[in-house]
Amino acid sequence: MADKRIALFPGSFDPFTKGHQDIVLRANSLFDEVIVAVGHNSKKQRYFEIDLMIDKINETFADHPKIRVITYNELTASLAKKYKAGYLLRGLRNTTDFEYENSIAQVNRYLNESLETVFLITSPEFAHISSTIIREVHKYDGDVSPFVPYEI
Template sequence: MKRIALFPGSFDPFTKGHEDIVLRSLKLFDEVVVAIGHNTKKQRYFDIDLMLDKIKSAFKDYPNVKVVLYDELTAKLAEKFDASFLVRGLRNTTDFEYENSISQINKHLNVGLETVFLITSPELAPISSSIIREVHKYGEDVSAFLPYDL
């Protein structure tokens, strides 16, 4: 049986930190599905179709990475892809508190779904999508933080 992991997020934008989580996940799982979701609490800064194309291009040499868009509960999307695992990256304890709550609800909605937390690589821990959006908004170069060109 294939070990399939879902890596969900708004990815607005998808950063080198996110890329690192995907690449490290490939050491644990046969397939990783990067799922770009619609966060009802956030207004997107980068166009979702642009992110889809950029993330697909970043993993074009990885046939075991799929990139999809979704607008439903993450736990239900995992069922559609036969994913038994959710992968989440943690930069700090604040991330853990937030992600732990979500993982409990996902487990309630999909009993067979396990959440796997990966600690962000130290050199990438300061990178956050919200900071990158702010820097980009004011016209500064953010290419050092992204695994693709904008």
């Protein structure tokens, strides 16, 4: 039997959006396992508690046994080795995302040469959603329910 195709989907997910959900569900049909890795970003102060996000993401994928959620605080390339993930999953909304993600993919490949980055283009109905905008709407008591797959 061939090695398991494990994809790692890392991010701060602050919050986890319907766009992120779309990427994970589409990847679920491409890989044997998808690991959503909620990271601690040293450059960002979290808006939503990491434990809340873990619970909400687990709740979102409760009916999907090939999807699991973890937290991490290390280099993504090292995390991929630890979990035997051969693929790094990234979603792209636009060309700006591509420029940023391409640079990261190159460094990750340097740090872990067996790691392939797989880009999935965000479905058009989710391309406008960004965690930054959702945080701003939430901060001022706006309705974020159209943008996230759970209640907060």
